[in-house]
Amino acid sequence: MSAETSVFDRAFGAFLFDMDGTVLNSIAAAERIWSAWAVRHGVDVEAFLPTIHGARAIDTITRLDLPGVEAEAQAAFITAAEIDDVEGIVEIPGAAAFLNSLPAQRWAMVTSAPRDLALRRMAAAGITAPAVLITAEDVKAGKPDPAGYRLAAQRLGVEPGDCLIFEDAAVGIQAAEAAGAPLMIITTTHQHPLETAHATIASYDAIRVQVDGQGLLRLFES
Numbered sequence: 571m572s573a574e575t576s577v578f579d580r581a582f583g584a585f586l587f588d589m590d591g592t593v594l595n596s597i598a599a600a601e602r603i604w605s606a607w608a609v610r611h612g613v614d615v616e617a618f619l620p621t622i623h624g625a626r627a628i629d630t631i632t633r634l635d636l637p638g639v640e641a642e643a644q645a646a647f648i649t650a651a652e653i654d655d656v657e658g659i660v661e662i663p664g665a666a667a668f669l670n671s672l673p674a675q676r677w678a679m680v681t682s683a684p685r686d687l688a689l690r691r692m693a694a695a696g697i698t699a700p701a702v703l704i705t706a707e708d709v710k711a712g713k714p715d716p717a718g719y720r721l722a723a724q725r726l727g728v729e730p731g732d733c734l735i736f737e738d739a740a741v742g743i744q745a746a747e748a749a750g751a752p753l754m755i756i757t758t759t760h761q762h763p764l765e766t767a768h769a770t771i772a773s774y775d776a777i778r779v780q781v782d783g784q785g786l787l788r789l790f791e792s
Contacts, residue, residue, distance in 0.1 A: 577734055582789070586679075586719055586722050586735045588681060593666075593695070594694075595695075598657070599658055626682040627682075649684050666696050670698060677726075680718040680721075684705055702725045714745045731752075734752050735752070738757070754768065755770040775792060777792055
């Protein structure tokens with residue numbers, strides 16, 4: 571846990587969660603598929619792989635600006651491959667139990683993955699799909715744009731600033747900050763320590779939630 575304790579000193583209207591790296595670990599599967607794709611397209615794998623996390627496939631491919639590469643078609647290819655390969659996908663420690671402890675209308679997931687892939691990965695990790703799921707198809711601009719988090723808050727009937735966002739990747743953290751929401755950073759999959767002023771946890775076993783008399787969510791350290 572980081573030094574920041576402000577997220578434990580207030581109530582929230584809802585919790586919003588990123589998916590990959592935040593409630594489940596899909597790094598092995600994603601990097602297998604993206605590595606093979608990069609090799610086929612002459613992209614430096616070692617330099618490229620750190621850029622794939624947290625972003626939509628179409629944004630990742632478009633950013634490369636490779637000649638003769640149709641981003642939409644290649645993103646569809648990547649998605650199909652990722653749906654087929656869920657080997658090694660697991661929950662972040664304690665994530666499933668923590669999500670199951672939340673009232674269904676008080677949380678949402680906001681992922682850069684397409685809907686079919688998101689549902690497939692959640693099923694593989696034993697994560698129950700939320701009532702509100704914002705995916706790549708639901709926004710015109712992916713993270714670090716805050717559109718996904720704003721849409722999730724709107725569908726839950728709360729303001730973004732009244733939500734606590736759980737994130738792990740740089741582009742997602744930027745999206746949450748742009749939405750004006752407090753953050754809890756999940757560090758489980760980080761290979762290097764993250765320097766941040768936001769609260770951090772490595773496992774959901776470190777926190778618990780209570781619903782107060784107004785139906786708001788209050789976070790406590792376990």
